[in-house]
């Protein structure tokens with residue numbers, strides 16, 4: 018009633034729930050503040066303002082979402098289902114403002130009310146439902162799928178606690194629980210009618226179903242998955258897709274049984290146990306032990322998602338026989354690979370199909386994206402654990418494997434060692450289920466995430482599978498969304514690009530940036546370009562002053578490495594360079610080095626000792642160098658605490674130099690490399706992951722390449738890597754390592770960093786010392802290049818101009834054409 022009355026007061030009868038005018042937005046905001054938050058402006062907190070703004074946006078998304086659902090239903094289009102255990106979404110508010118095209122209108126509406134939109138935006142707590150690159154990729158893909166008007170659903174887990182918050186205390190990482198839901202989540206909609214049972218444990222038995230022999234799974238626990246939906250709006254289109262996250266709850270029937278036997282406390286305990294399944298996101302790189310819950314999480318969200326799809330298919334067509342024609346289901350790494358067995362189970366046990374037609378559907382449904390070559394990161398589960406938690410899916414895995422190995426035997430007569438290598442069950446180290454093999458056998462397409470990585474997938478970890486099915490293998494190079502990583506993160510750059518290109522069409526088609534090449538020597542552009550970069554560096558400097566205790570000089574070169582802390586990413590190589598420069602300056606105080614600020618950001622897995630020691634080393638080196646009067650600010654080191662999507666958005670626009678220095682062959686793609694380059698940072702990097710393609714695009718002369726190639730690294734490894742020889746041969750390297758061991762950075766404690774220096778000198782599988790000399794000399798060239806600012810700006814402009822390939826829109830187009838075979842279905846207004 019109220020809104021109808023009010024909307025009549027608005028010019029043009031614009032509705033306060035859907036209108037995009039300044040007047041409609043303002044009225045909606047005030048209404049939401051009052052009716053949803055129960056506040057009026059005089060007493061509202063910043064968080065109340067944020068909630069009111071979020072609800073104002075959500076109404077507008079829902080309007081488009083309903084229309085999108087109608088269009089999709091009408092067009093009968095094929096739907097992409099993106100299964101991912103992680104979605105690292107980042108804050109929603111800014112992106113929704115951008116994608117709706119109402120940033121300026123909303124800002125003006127805020128001003129009318131005396132409110133600063135930027136301050137409201139800062140109130141949002143991001144959903145940290147991912148660890149890093151893999152989860153962020155899933156979020157970029159949701160944005161691009163909606164923007165390209167592809168019918169798609171993202172399926173995942175609504176973790177109550179996302180990735181931990183990080184603080185730095187006494188130089189060490191301290192983890193804090195991420196209670197992101199504590200103040201409510203205005204973006205999601207709970208769907209009480211959408212609930213699916215998921216079985217765990219127990220045993221199976223055969224039964225006769227009217228002459229058909231069938232299997233029944235008698236579980237000892239049934240958990241209910243409940244759906245929470247978040248609308249994901251595309252940029253400049255009306256399509257709003259769905260992110261559906263599952264939350265685990267005890268089933269009512271289960272509680273009820275316990276009540277009947279008088280076991281009230283038992284019922285409550287069961288409820289708590291059930292709910293632990295979606296309680297917490299596991300950090301990467303944690304030891305294997307105690308991961309039973311993780312397997313449960315994987316099966317839980319996969320089973321709910323497949324039941325949801327099958328229900329939709331059955332309700333609309335009356336059967337599930339053409340399931341694979343309606344759905345293309347992408348497995349984001351092996352975390353959802355149990356879907357192969359679960360779809361078979363649902364088709365056979367619940368929909369009463371026989372094996373062969375069920376297998377035809379299954380193997381035409383899934384695509385599998387591999388994300389890692391690191392052997393320690395390849396997922397396996399002990400058969401004992403798998404069978405105890407998922408007895409019926411294990412039987413199905415065995416049967417899939419039996420049929421598959423027969424095919425291998427037929428193709429490669431008498432090659433039993435090949436059969437053992439390819440088996441889904443690894444018999445070499447206890448019996449284990451190899452999830453990458455299950456995913457590969459059960460999928461019609463397998464892809465790596467950068468050209469080099471996809472080649473390595475074919476020639477190393479899945480070589481035998483490539484021999485058998487070469488046509489299954491693809492490459493789709495990762496990308497990132499320019500909406501978040503340019504328009505939202507770097508509005509000044511976005512404005513400059515739009516001005517220079519005469520249109521904002523580049524936001525939808527990043528390849529249009531190439532026309533900047535023609536202006537690469539335009540001195541007017543150079544001045545604007547540098548002003549944009551300097552303003553971003555000032556913002557970051559102020560933020561670091563408040564949150565990291567260091568206020569770097571925006572005129573210095575900002576040299577940034579921000580990503581998960583891991584030995585393969587080699588933050589310690591960066592530190593060795595810093596220590597080397599420090600020693601050079603100490604030995605020769607008049608050395609003419611351009612001032613540099615080294616900025617690090619990243620979380621270490623709570624149980625990864627060496628990664629945590631690297632954080633301590635960075636902070637310890639920072640402490641000494643930053644207060645050394647002899648250095649006088651020439652070198653500064655800062656550690657940005659709590660690297661997240663939100664904090665990353667402060668970092669990418671401010672970087673002059675992007676550190677992408679993993680050992681070649683170890684980083685599957687990287688996406689941080691793309692975000693930095695899109696914002697005008699130059700890269701110092703190895704020939705690894707997507708660095709290879711970035712260098713190809715931007716040109717060798719605009720990229721600081723160093724280090725071993727993947728083949729050289731492999732050869733070193735095969736011939737026996739002897740790092741102490743590198744130490745022996747380089748005076749500077751020796752003294753840098755010795756300085757760390759001397760206790761200078763650890764208040765005299767000579768043992769603190771010994772585990773790290775020992776590993777570097779004695780066995781380091783990531784060959785830091787082998788790449789040290791080349792890295793340091795390339796860094797000197799960076800220093801020289803920085804002095805010629807005209808030339809630097811030119812290189813920076815060319816980097817941005819040539820980044821079109823790395824938009825996630827291009828990645829999604831590749832998936833649609835090569836793998837999913839889906840067409841856009843524009844939503845009607």
Ligand SMILES: *Cc1c(COP(=O)(O)O)cnc(C)c1O
Nearest residue numbers: 149150580661662665687688689
């Ligand atoms: C992009 C991103 C990453 C991935 O960085 P890489 O350098 O590719 O490892 C990790 N975490 C966050 C928060 C990101 O935004």
